[in-house]
Amino acid sequence: NAGVMQNPRHLVRRRGQEARLRCSPMKGHSHVYWYRQLPEEGLKFMVYLQKENIIDESGMPKERFSAEFPKEGPSILRIQQVVRGDSAAYFCASSPPGRSTDTQYFGPGTRLTVL
Amino acid sequence: GESVGLHLPTLSVQEGDNSIINCAYSNSASDYFIWYKQESGKGPQFIIDIRSNMDKRQGQRVTVLLNKTVKHLSLQIAATQPGDSAVYFCAESHTGGFKTIFGAGTRLFVKA
Numbered sequence: 001n002a003g004v005m006q007n008p009r010h011l012v013r014r015r016g017q018e019a020r021l022r023c024s025p026m027k028g029h030s031h032v033y034w035y036r037q038l039p040e041e042g043l044k045f046m047v048y049l050q051k052e053n054i055i056d057e058s059g060m061p062k063e064r065f066s067a068e069f070p071k072e073g074p075s076i077l078r079i080q081q082v083v084r085g086d087s088a089a090y091f092c093a094s095s096p097p098g099r100s101t102d103t104q105y106f107g108p109g110t111r112l113t114v115l
Numbered sequence: 116g117e118s119v120g121l122h123l124p125t126l127s128v129q130e131g132d133n134s135i136i137n138c139a140y141s142n143s144a145s146d147y148f149i150w151y152k153q154e155s156g157k158g159p160q161f162i163i164d165i166r167s168n169m170d171k172r173q174g175q176r177v178t179v180l181l182n183k184t185v186k187h188l189s190l191q192i193a194a195t196q197p198g199d200s201a202v203y204f205c206a207e208s209h210t211g212g213f214k215t216i217f218g219a220g221t222r223l224f225v226k227a
Contacts, residue, residue, distance in 0.1 A: 004158075033215070042204055042217040043159065056214065091158050103149065104215060106158035 002027065004094050004107035005074075012113045013082050021077040021110045025094030032075045033093040033104055034067055043091060049075060082114045127224040134192040136221045138205035141186065145207040149215070150179060150190045154201045162190070162203075192223075200225045 005024040013019050025032050030050055035043040045059040049069035060067065064082075069075040079086055089111050093104035128134045140148070146167035151159035165172045165179045165188075172179050178191040188205050202220040 035217075040220075042219045045214045045216065048214070059214070093158075103161055103164060105161065106151075108158050 004029075004092055004105055006090075006092050006107035006110050008110060009108060010111050010113070012115065014115050015083055016081050019079040019082050019086070019112055019114075021079075021090050021092075021112070023075040023077070023092030023094075023107060025075070025092075026105055028096060029094035029105075030097045031095040031104075032069050033095075034075075034077050035091045035093065037089045037091060037109075046077075079112075082112075084114045087112055087114045124219070125222045125224065127226060128195050130195060130197060130225055130227050132195055134190075134195045134199070134223060134225075136190045136192075136203050136205075136223065138188040138190075138218055139186060140188060140205070140207050142207060142209065142216075143186065144209045146210055147208050148179070148181060148188050149206045149208075150177075150188075151204045151206060151217075152199075152201045153204065153220070159204060195223075195225050197225045197227055199223060
């Protein structure tokens, strides 16, 4: 049973470039969540998606950030024109169909460094 | 706004002792609470959860206590081992909501 997979594990970008973070949920899971974590801090909710739908993006910055979870393939968190403040660990979690409050299982994260 | 916070940012215990990590939450509508363990360089790992219709739940070496009156949650780890060293997060959500709100975390050090 593969867990939640994220790639790349580490991503280095220069200011102004684009960052694409990918997340494959656990098999059978249809809910995907993205979180951001700064060093020595907790996880901040960004967005909650189901297949082809964004359910809640209230934690997502209004500009430069977007997320999708297509019918086929992984969920993508896209950050355009990255700035140094975007440097953080980005975690994806998934949960099975049903209640959105069911336990979320986390991937290993993508550590983004913006130079 | 809504928040989940922790009383102690760091906790140091002797191997073999019991550990208690505390958490306060402010949203009275929250009805589902989870404890996660995060080791360095890894994603959070589910430890145990509890719904608001319970006040205690036990797992293997871990117990979660929920006091809704004072909006307090605690994680007890029995016979703490070096492998328990990590950051522990409490988190809350509520039925019909979509967000899971995480606290800032408590770092647990286990001394051999």
